[in-house]
């Protein structure tokens with residue numbers, strides 16, 4: 001059966017500061033999807049990671065369906081109403097436009113979708129990250145799909161030996177979708193040179209070169225490009241299919257053991273280690289650390305199994321400690337140098353005005 005897997009996520013309010021949505025808010029989103037999505041959806045599941053709520057859906061409307069996007073938008077509007085009633089912080093934060101117009105892309109919510117013919121067994125992972133940007137997935141996707149240190153299948157399995165095609169988006173270009181397609185292994189170094197700048201170049205999707213089937217989709221929206229100022233971090237989602245012609249689930253998870261450094265955390269402006277967390281995890285230390293959750297699911301005829309919590313397994317306790325240590329190590333440096341986001345990211349914050357003011361006070365010392 002050909003199905004579409006869509007995930008659309010937004011932050012429409014949270015308890016404390018930017019920590020976690022209230023139970024009532026999540027219920028309001030779910031109730032909307034349940035009642036209004038009856039005709040449209042085959043199945044759905046609701047997740048939350050930090051202060052973001054994700055709606056995972058299966059249907060047969062294809063990607064970029066106006067009806068599906070409107071369903072999610074309206075669910076977030078319903079969530080916003082509850083957030084306002086409860087006085088939650090940042091009510092409606094990610095709904096950057098007043099009215100829905102065709103597609104959530106460019107309107108605030110993050111989304112990624114894949115349409116495919118289901119395999120007899122169809123395992124996939126929903127990743128959701130909070131307090132970081134979509135480039136946070138560059139490192140683990142590159143290593144999980146292109147590096148035999150993590151993806152032993154590249155050496156051991158003839159199903160994936162031909163490698164993968166990566167589509168990378170220039171997220172600084174705002175006039176349209178500026179993309180490049182690169183094949184690994186041949187163009188692995190070209191791909192690496194782009195992916196090392198995750199605030200500029202972001203993996204949008206990955207395909208099997210063996211079968212042409214899509215393996216991964218990542219949300220690529222950068223909120224500051226939509227709003228023109230800092231309105232919160234993009235907090236990306238990704239869908240990754242696993243096994244057989246794709247890397248195994250364990251190979252896709254393996255790079256997260258690095259707890260790699262990402263931009264985000266407090267005010268979206270710092271560098272911290274990405275911590276793999278349990279589903280529904282909240283935010284605390286320094287409005288962070290940046291977190292990522294992973295739900296493992298199988299889908300058959302569009303119906304989901306239960307979601308298993310892939311970072312709940314005891315191995316990840318050690319990685320959470322490591323992520324805390326790495327985060328604390330750089331946090332001790334405060335805002336100096338590498339501890340804070342690169343200047344291009346800070347351009348959407350008050351730092352720019354302050355520097356502009358100070359700039360006027362600079363003078364050239366007269367040569368004696």
Ligand code: 13P
Pocket residue numbers: 248250
């Ligand atoms: P099983 O033998 O348990 O199916 O595992 C195969 C595999 O490739 C795991 O990476």
Ligand code: 13P
Pocket residue numbers: 011018050051090093130131231232233234235265266267268287
């Ligand atoms: P969110 O993007 O998750 O709302 O976080 C915003 C922020 O500035 C936290 O300090």
Ligand code: MG
Pocket residue numbers: 011014017018051090093232
């Ligand atoms: Mg928030």
Ligand code: MG
Pocket residue numbers: 011018050051052130131233235
């Ligand atoms: Mg968030």
